[in-house]
Amino acid sequence: MRVLHSIDELAEIPGPIFLAIGVFDGVHLGHRAVIERALFDATKNNGTAVAVTFDPHPARLLRPEKAPRLLTATKHKLQLIGALGISHVLVIEFTREFADLAPENFVVQLTSHCKPLREVCVGYEWCFGRNRSGNLAMLKRMGDELGFEEVGVPEIRVNGEIVSSTLIRAAVEIGDLQKAAHLLGRRYSILGTVVRGDGIGRNLGFPTANLSAHNEQFPPNGVYAVSAQLDTRKLNGVVNIGVRPTIANASGERVLELHLFDFNEEIYGQDVEVFFHKFIRAEQKFGGLSELKAQIARDVEAARNC
DSSP, X not given: OEEEOSGGGGXXXXXXXXXXXXXXXXXXXXXXXXXXXXXXXXXXXXXXXXXXXXXXXXXXXXXXXXXXOOSSOHHHHHHHHHTTTOSEEEEEEOOHHHHTSOHXXXXXXXXXXXXXXXXXXXXXXXXXXXXXXXXXXXXXXXXXXXXXXXXXXXXXXXXXXXXXXXXXXXXXXXXXXXXXXXXXXXOOEEEEEEEOOOSHXXXXXXXXXXXXXXXXXXXXXXXEEEEEEETXXXXXXXXXXXXOTTSOOTTOOXXXXXXXXXXXXXXXXXXXXXXXXXXXXXXXOOSSHHHHHHHHHHHHHHHHTO
């Protein structure tokens, strides 16, 4: 998958171009419907589908005090979008200058660089441009003038609820992983880079990979049965999320520690995607390392049996 970083680069993509535009945090069922519609129409018309997204999340700039915790940071989001079969993604830097751009100017930029622009596919409530003044009606009007089709993809409902990133964040925050999975169309996952820890897990006989997470929305502290994608391998394991109350943790920061079953390789610096399967127990403080070791053994056994 090719990642573009400026609208100008759209001129290098063979047309006709079918754009799927959105923030796409979580790449949930609603987002997938937008991207897959553009991909379907592009394939049918011998064109190229391009997903267009933004970094950082617009709320970080416009409403920083209310900015949501990310379900997927950009690196993770691109990975998930690529898995849908999209060959090109344009990541637009969301700056103050871009936020102040009139929506008509944004559309003209897209149209002038695509050779040609055939379709703009967005979610049913998508608004954009200065003061969020651009909408589907405006896209329809400009499409009629400039020669492209506007497609507003209807909402996706699961069990009567409209799928949204907000709804998924709330489900993950309270540990309702089943609901989150239904809304996402996949298990909830966290992408992280393996960093060096203090080696306590290895000394206890259960080596762990400490992950510096790219996601921001974690499920509640505790132990979970998981699977993990490491390069091309899918491995099973157990994860602990929390502040490690049995072990001195001066920072009090939440830590994500992954133990992979029957695995003993050095993977520092590598990215691992962790998929949450089942909650095993809440985090607790033990009387010492021997009690902790015994509980980890039980956690591993429980996770293996999930």
